[in-house]
Structure formats: C-alpha cells, structure tokens
Amino acid sequence: MLKDFFFLGLNNLKRRKVRSWLTMIGIFIGIAAVVGLISLGQGLQDYINEQFEILGGDKIIIEPKNIGPPGSATSKNLILTSKDLEVVRDVKGVSKAEGIIMKSGVVTLKDEINVVFTLGMDEGYFELFENLGNFEVIEGKELTDNDKYKVVVGYNHAHGDIWDKPAQLRDTITVEDVDFKVIGIRGKIGNPFDDNAISIPKETLKEILNIEDEESQIIVKTEKGFDPETVAKDIERRLRASRNEKEDQETFDVTTSEQLLETFQNIFMVVQGVLVGIAAISLLVGGIGIMNTMYTSVLERTKEIGTMKAIGAKNSHILTLFLIESGLLGLMGGIIGVILGISLAKAAEYVAGIYIGSPLLHASLNPLIIIGALAFSFIIGTLSGVLPAMQAARLRPADALRYE
C-alpha cells in the first residue's frame, strides 16, 4: 500500500514539474550549503589532526608574544635568545629543546627573484621528531651541522609555481647575496608556509643576516612520563624569572601542542557552527516553501480529495498521501542538494589546490553526513507537509466534491 502511495505522490509532483522544481530549490540550496560546509570543515579538521600528528602530542612551543602585526615588534625584549634556550633545557621534564630561526628574505634562482621564508636550523632540530612525515627530504639529502652554504628547499620550489624554472638538485640559490647549493628537496607537507620555505644551517643564517643571538621559536620535547602541561608551567615560571617579567605581562608564549590543537579546534567549531547555522536558516525557509506548495496543492486538488474519499479513501489515506508527497519534495531536494554540496566542496578543493597549492580545503566525504542530510531533508519535507496534509484529510467529502 505504501508503495502505491509513493507512486501516487511522485505522479503528482511530476504533474507540476516547474512548481516542484522551484520548491526543491529552497531545500537543495540549504542542503548543499550544509553538506558542502560540513565536508570541507571535516577535511580541514582531518588536515589539522594530521599536521599535529607530525608535531606530536609531547611538544611544547615557546614563541615571542605577538604584539601587533608580525614583524612590527622591535623591542629587544620581544625576542627569544640562546640564554632562554639554556633556561628551558634546564627545566625538569624537558627531554630536548631546540631553537629555530625564521626570517623572510630575498632569494634569487637563475635570475629570478622571490621573497620566501628562510628557516635556520640545526641537526638537533630533526631529532625532536620521531616522524618527520613529509618534512623528510625526498630528493637529495638533509642538512648537517657541517654544511655551511647548502640549502634544502621546500616542495613547491621544485614542483610548485614559485619559480618559472623549478629548482633542481645542485642548482645555486642566492640568499641575501650569498650563494647556496641545493642539496635536498622536501616532500609535500601541504601548508604553503612549509612548502614555500627553504632551510639552511642556523649559524649560516645568523651570519648572513647579522643576527647576534635570536631564536624565533623554541620547540621542546617532553620527557616520557612527564605531563607536557605541567612542564610548560614550569618553563613559563623559569623563563619569567630569568627574563625578569611579571606574571601576566610575559613577552613570550608557552603552548603545548595539545593546547594548540584545542585552540584550532575551538575556533574551527565556532566558525563551522555559525556557517551551518546560516545554512539551517535557509533550510527553514525551504521548509516553509514546501508548506506553501502543499497548501496550494490541497486547494487545487480539493475536488480530487473529495473524489478519493467518495471512492473509499480514509482520512489517514489522504494524510499519508500528502505527507509522502511533501516528504518526497524534501528528499529529492536533499538528493540534489547532497550532489550539489559535494560538487561545490570538490570544486572548492580543486580551486584551492590550484591557487593556494594547499590541501587545507579538502572535501572529506563522510557517508554519515550524506545519509544524515538525506534523512534530514525527508524529515523537513514531511514536517512541512503536516499542516497542509491535515487540512486535506479533514475536508468533508460532500464539501470537497462541490468545490470548484
């Protein structure tokens, strides 16, 4: 019996093709937005988790406090020094601590000029990570402390569009008028910062930029059995003492990788919540659209309803018939919406891939989201149909048949 009702409902929707389509637009825009945003959001979350897996949960990151736009902080106090690094290394629970210098600089390759980030690092830096992931060199070899004018370039230098003629092993790259030989190329990490950067030995970077004593970032590996958060508190206390700073007025930040992840996730949840909320409003409007269509349909088909009652349809039959019809409107809107949403997310991923070269926007297709969206759209359709369907079911057959 239900199968027959689905057939009848579908038949009626086909009868008013244009109106059915217009009504479905209301739903599928909303569903497309929700599905698109959630799958992109899911992709972003996957990406963040992946990046943090490389970093590892046992890390503590110490950076100068960011006041104002990056690069504008010139106060001497706002940098970290090798003295700070020594203080950190001395804290109980710190297994290893290494500093890294990050500077943007003018770089030349085969007469082409670019400004890229240059990372100055020691051999020890790599020992912080059990798993370098794609930071690993995929062509050539990694820097050692014995190298002086050697450079390892990020993935985009060799395979991206930074240079017209991509960098190759044994090419010469000039950084601030000093020549460096390319000895390695890193794998694709996926964020433009790392993929566009180049790495040279820390001492060499200090020398060519005339840096006396500075660390842009100190990364700490916590000893096994110690809680990174407790260790971070100790580090903060010790640094405060050695730098002569008062509590809450520190010029540095100590963050555990877990906290960093949480911060990202919280921001991310809020943004996604807002976006999905907006999409939900459009679904509500879509639902009202279905209700409107169904009311019109009840009015138009009053006589038909009377006829069906005369030939033996119960009120519940009429109710079911109209509910199925509005449910189908919702469901079909949902199907189109899901397809559209996935396509949009995939398109966003593709475009982002071309222009940013980044998998930050990656559409993650979770079957649960798809099934959920379809079920949700069917429910919206059905709920929107409840009032019109009740009105149809309650029509008195004699009145309905007389209706012109």
Place this chain on the structure above:
Amino acid sequence: MVKNNEIIKLRKVCKYYYLGGEAIKAVDNINLIIHKGDFVAIVGPSGSGKSTMMNLVGALDLPTEGDVFLDNINIKLLNESELALLRRKKIGFVFQTFNLIPTLTAVENVMLPMIFNGVDSEERKERAEILLKNMGLEHRLNHLPNELSGGERQRVSIARALANDPEVILADEPTGNLDSKRKQEIAEMFEELSKRGKTIILVTHDLEVAKHAKKKYQLKDGRIVK
C-alpha cells in the same frame, strides 16, 4: 438487525444549509426506501436538492435531522473511517464531471479504489483490465483521462465505480456532460448493470435518461413530489 432487502432507507431526513444566518432546507423531510436490485431515477430541476440527497445516500454527508440507513446501518452512528469503509464496500460513485485523477491512466484510475481497499497489486491490475474491457476500452488502458473522449472517460469512471464490486451504483448526472449518442450508450450500460443485479440510483434532470429506470422519483424544493 432486521434481515431484509432494503439497501437504502431514508427516514424523515432533512438537510439544512446556513447561508448568512438563514437556514436553507436543501432536503426537507424525505422518506424513501430502495430495495436491492432496484433501478431508481431521481429527477428534478437544478436546486431541487438532488445532489444533497445523493450525498446523504452515498454517506458523503450526514443529515441534519432524520436517519439514513445504508444496508440497515445508520450512518449517523459511524465515524469518518467507518464511513469511508462503508462507501468503499457498498457504493460505487459516478460523477457528472467524471472526477478521474488526471495524472493516472485509465487502468490506474480503476485500480485506485482497490488500493484503498487493500487488494494486492496483481489482482487489482487484472480486475481493472477486465472491467475496462467490459466497457469496451481495452485499447485505452494506458491512456490518461485527457487523451480520452467524454464518453470514454465516463466509461472509465463507471469501471472505477465497479472496482470493489459494490451493491449500489450512485450516479450523479452521469450524462450531463455528454452528447445524445453517448448519453444513450451510458444509459444502456446502467440498464445492463441493473440486469446483473446491481442497485442503481440515477440522479438526473434528463427525462430521456430517466426513462431507462424502473422507478422514478421527482424532487422539488427538497421534497419528493411524485
């Protein structure tokens, strides 16, 4: 319950409509008994209360006063679902404007009452095809109503009325929208159904058509005058 062959009984039936605070007596104190197998015509000019009476006899409406018995069941005592069930089992409706569902083919239209009656799909398809063949519409099974002529549409609607094999066929101006040749055809069809034992109630203002009936009642201002 008394076992008799009264299929329809109207006892002191009145139906009022209220228009602008004024009661209009569409049906005024009618007493009528129709037996199983009767072929009855109810004639009268428009506004005489024919359609109202038809609605009462067909359990589509309830009387304001008096009682309507359908196969000895007082319809006043039934709820809406029970009324629907009663209509489905006992009565087949034929309307002046055919009232076919425009999106359904001839055979699907005939199947519709059987869907409501819970007949399984194979059986109802077979039965709908037989009914339409008996109406001479075997070449029109899968046509939509708007692809059929008026006479063909009315034959589909008669087939639909017969779908659940009811005892009574209730036809409200079934020839009102047809030319004289088709009129004759449809009227003969009712005669044929009557011969096969169906109780036929024909509401019409067309005396030509009413002639085919065995009994005639004339309605005027809501009362039976003859």
